[in-house]
Amino acid sequence: MQNSIRLTSARKAILDLLQSTHKHLTAQEVHKQLKDRLPSLNLSTVYRSLEYLVDHQLISVSDMGVGSPVYATLGDQPHHHLVCQNCHQIFDLDSGFVDDLFSKIEDRYQAKVVTNHLVLFVICENCRSKNRRN
Amino acid sequence: MQNSIRLTSARKAILDLLQSTHKHLTAQEVHKQLKDRLPSLNLSTVYRSLEYLVDHQLISVSDMGVGSPVYATLGDQPHHHLVCQNCHQIFDLDSGFVDDLFSKIEDRYQAKVVTNHLVLFVICENCRSKNRRN
DNA sequence: CTGAATGCAAAGACTTTGCATCAGC
DNA sequence: GCTGATGCAAAGTCTTTGCATTCAG
Numbered sequence: 001m002q003n004s005i006r007l008t009s010a011r012k013a014i015l016d017l018l019q020s021t022h023k024h025l026t027a028q029e030v031h032k033q034l035k036d037r038l039p040s041l042n043l044s045t046v047y048r049s050l051e052y053l054v055d056h057q058l059i060s061v062s063d064m065g066v067g068s069p070v071y072a073t074l075g076d077q078p079h080h081h082l083v084c085q086n087c088h089q090i091f092d093l094d095s096g097f098v099d100d101l102f103s104k105i106e107d108r109y110q111a112k113v114v115t116n117h118l119v120l121f122v123i124c125e126n127c128r129s130k131n132r133r134n
Numbered sequence: 135m136q137n138s139i140r141l142t143s144a145r146k147a148i149l150d151l152l153q154s155t156h157k158h159l160t161a162q163e164v165h166k167q168l169k170d171r172l173p174s175l176n177l178s179t180v181y182r183s184l185e186y187l188v189d190h191q192l193i194s195v196s197d198m199g200v201g202s203p204v205y206a207t208l209g210d211q212p213h214h215h216l217v218c219q220n221c222h223q224i225f226d227l228d229s230g231f232v233d234d235l236f237s238k239i240e241d242r243y244q245a246k247v248v249t250n251h252l253v254l255f256v257i258c259e260n261c262r263s264k265n266r267r268n
Numbered sequence: 269c270t271g272a273a274t275g276c277a278a279a280g281a282c283t284t285t286g287c288a289t290c291a292g293c
Numbered sequence: 294g295c296t297g298a299t300g301c302a303a304a305g306t307c308t309t310t311g312c313a314t315t316c317a318g
Contacts, residue, residue, distance in 0.1 A: 006317065008273060028307075042275050047308065049273090062255075063197045067283095068307070082245060091243065101235045102254075109225065111216060111256040120236075120252075125244040140292065142298060162282075176300050181283065183298090201308095202282070274315070283306075290299070 005056055011049050013038055015073070018059055024070035024117065062117045072117065079117060084124040093120065139190055145183050147172055149207070152193055158204035158251070196251040206251065213251060218258040227254065 013034050018025065025033070031046045050071055053059045061069045080093040102113040147168050152159065159167070165180045184205050187193045195203045198217070214227040236247040 006272070008317070010274075026307095040275075043307090044276085044309075045274055052273090082239070082243065082247075084245070091245070093239065094242070097235055097238050097242075101231055104231050105216070105227065105254070105256075108228065108231075109216065109256070110259040110262070111218070111225070112262060113216075113254055113256050115255045118254075120239070120247055121249045122239075122243070122245040122247050128244070128246060140297070142292070144299075160282095174300075177282090178284075178301085179299055186298090270316105270318095272315105272317085274313105276312095276314100278310085280309070281307085283304105285302100285304080287301095288299105289301105290297105292297085293295095 005058070008049075009038070010041060010045050011053060013041070014046070014049050014053065015058065018071060018073045022072075024062065024072045026066065026068040026070050028068065030071065060114065060116055062115065063119075074116070081117075081119050082122045082124070083119055084122055084127060091122075091124070093118070139192070142183075143172070144175060144179050145187060147175070148180070148183050148187065149192065152205060152207045156206075158196065158198060158206045160200065160202040160204050162202065164205065194248075194250055196249070196253070198251075198253050208250070215251075215253050216256045216258070217253055218256055218261055225256075225258070227252070 014030055017030060017033055021033075027043070027046050027050055030050065031041065031043050034041050034046075050059070050061075054061050054071070058074065059071050060074055061071050063069055080095055080098050082091040082093050084091075098118055102115075105111065105113055148164055151164060151167055155167075161177070161180050161184055164184065165175065165177050168175050168180075184193070184195075188195050188205070192208065193205050194208055195205050197203050198215070214229055214232050216225040216227050218225075232252055236249075239245065239247055
């Protein structure tokens, strides 16, 4: 991890994309979405660039249970989701709750929490009432 | 999702394994560890069985950032980890902190949190002191 | 100018699927 | 006995790597 950042067109494009979509994208998705702008962009370059950008702390990587890791800019406000394991509906989770947890952890462990997108699996109210077992 | 469970030798062996190791294993690891006991066990059967067991809520699946999902029995006490994004060291996270969060969430959203293995990414104390930027 | 980044092609790892056979209930 | 599970083989998807070329600083 070094301080200066070598800014190539591929990396620039990836950063731009992540900054403008405000979404979590997989490497494959990033590649697909840049095909028009940079037709020559190779998938392996996308993988290498994403790795580089994560290493240099310009983007974050997290796992939403999609199978592949997803990437997003750090600029986005930390935000968190509840995902119902039964009906797969997604709910926003009040980040106050999570901030609380994170600051407690940082106090206790002297570690900086870098997860800025937490996903918790739940059985939502709706599904609970439909299913006695939960 | 149905109520009765068809208990085959493959599924029995997988459950046994997960119950005895108390670890989170990937499909590949499960397969490797069962090779001796069940030499004929096919990898695709392992995948299908794990999926089946998750569907029937006999085991849980989570993601530790290893690249593949990991499986564990539900019997294991909920427990949580901090993983350093820099040195990849793993720390146990006091589950009191997390229980707190979960019960607040359950109150507010009337949803049952089923995540029983939370993984938070951090920069650990050690790595922070080595690197001014964090 | 020089080392690092890229494209390309190939290999590698993990996972899924179709189909014939086998086994649990 | 019937339905669903398994083994096998093959294909599919995602990711990584080696090497020659190109590019940013």
